[in-house]
Amino acid sequence: MARPGRVHHPRRLWRLSSGLAGRGAGRRPRPLNLIGAEAQSIDRRDDGWRILTSDGEVAADQVVLALGNLEPASPPGVEDAVRASPAYVENPWRFDPQTARDARNVLLIGSGLTMVDAAITLRQPGRRLTALSRHGLLPRAHATVPPTPYAGAFSGSxxxxxxxxxxxxxxxxxxxxxxxxxxxxxxxxxxxxxxxxxxxxxxxxxxxxxxxHRLSPGPARDIHSMLAGGELTILAGKLTDLKATDVIEVSWRPRGKKRAIKERFDLVVNCTGPLGVISKSTEPMIRDILDKGYGRPDPLGLGLQVDDEGGLLDGAGAPARGLHAIGPLTRGAFWEMTAVPDLRGQARDLAARILSDHP
Structure with missing residues (x-):
């Protein structure tokens, strides 16, 4: 049994519960048509848009890019030869750990939540895990008992x-x-x-x-047990070079030091998390929008540049009428757009904007 309000549910369950909760909420919902195809390109047509998919095309008056987190991309310095090596994993979300069951010395690039997931998944007797990130910081843990709420305010620089x-x-x-x-x-x-x-x-x-972005109590216990038992080591430093042989030869420089250290790893897993710099995305729809000037990257590397209501700005900085984004793609304008309360509020506001234009 868990204390009420402290159960950490999978996000897929939230999607189900939010959908059920919305069924009786006021306005009669419009029909929802789910298309099992990949959106590959987009073109302006008359007063709307035409989206080409892997299975045909779709016409729309309004388009919302609700892509969630973009898949990870390798950090700078990881060349094609390394990416092609079976000893390197670029995307841990699509990785089967059974394919690396013989790996004994494993490097995890990054020390955030993605690293924690990978470390717990890869944990096995006799395996040594090393996590390397710029600052070597591990996510803090949620309290097992909810703390007393804080009522203060924050403002300023x-x-x-x-x-x-x-x-x-x-x-x-x-x-x-x-x-x-x-x-x-x-x-x-x-x-x-x-x-x-x-x-x-x-x-x-x-x-x-x-x-x-904290750890729930269970994973926090697991990861601290691994640290205490020597199964996992977290280091602060910068990758300087990776070379693919039968393994991956890694050079890295400890934080605050000038001399690099070299080490060989049977497996290297990229745990830097979702891609934020949109110009590096290989997502077909994103690439097409950027190439055609319907949108442009946020200047700080936080997704796409949008206006105050989530509307995309085109290559010239003008509103791309009828083209919107929601979620992590809009972090440059709104910052926190990953947690459920933020996404729920943004979805509500954007829906109201679209319905006001198309009652």
């Missing part, structure tokens, strides 16, 4: 908010402080200049990520 967080955590549980901050994060982000956003990403984002 990144430096001012950091001072406010430090003051708040001196009198309240840090989890409650970050939960409160999350509810204000969108407004704070939108109030910052591009320079302030850039400073946050450069200096404070790693701290935000590990405190905001």
């Amino acid at each position: 990144p430096a001012e908010i950091l001072r406010q967080i430090r003051a708040a955590t001196s009198e309240a549980d840090w989890r409650a402080v970050f939960d409160r901050l999350r509810r204000s994060a969108r407004d704070i982000w939108r109030g910052w200049s591009r320079a302030e956003r850039s400073r946050f990403l450069r200096h404070l984002r790693p701290l935000w990520d590990v405190h905001r």
Whole structure:
């Protein structure tokens, strides 16, 4: 049995429950037609759009890019020869660990939630796991008992908010402080200049990520058990080179040091998480939108550039009428767009905008 409000459900269950909850909510829903095909390209047609798919075409007045997180891409320095090696895994979400059951020395690139998932999946007797990231920070854990809510407010520049967080955590549980901050994060982000956003990403984002995107108690126990037992080591440093032979030869430089270290790994798994720099995406629809100038990358590398309501800006910076995005693709404008409360609110606002244009 779990304490009410502290059960960590799979996201697929939330999708089901939210759909059931919406069935009786006011307006009669319009018919939903699910098409089992890949959207490959898009063209403007009259007052709407034509989407070419792997199985035909679809006409639409309004188009919403609801692609979720984009699949991972390799970090800089990983060349084609390494990517082609059976000892390298670019996308851990599509990896069968049974294909690497003989690997004894494994490198995980990254130390966030994706790394935790991979480490627990790859755990087996006699296997040594090493996680390498720039800062070597591990996601913090949720409390087993909900903390007392924090009622304070946050505002100002990144430096001012950091001072406010430090003051708040001196009198309240840090989890409650970050939960409160999350509810204000969108407004704070939108109030910052591009320079302030850039400073946050450069200096404070790693701290935000590990405190905001936390481990549920079970995985937290597993990963700390692995650390205590020597099954997993987390290092702070930068990859400098990878070479593919019968294994992967890795060169990396410890944080704060000038000299690189070389080591051989039977398996290297990219755990850097979802792709954020949209210009590197190989998603056909994304590539087509960028190539045709219907959209453009966010200047800070946080998805697509959108207006205040999620409408795409085209290559010239003008609104791409009838073309919208939702979710992580819009992080450049709204920052937190991965958690259920954020996505639910954004979906509601975007639906209202579209319905006002097409009642």
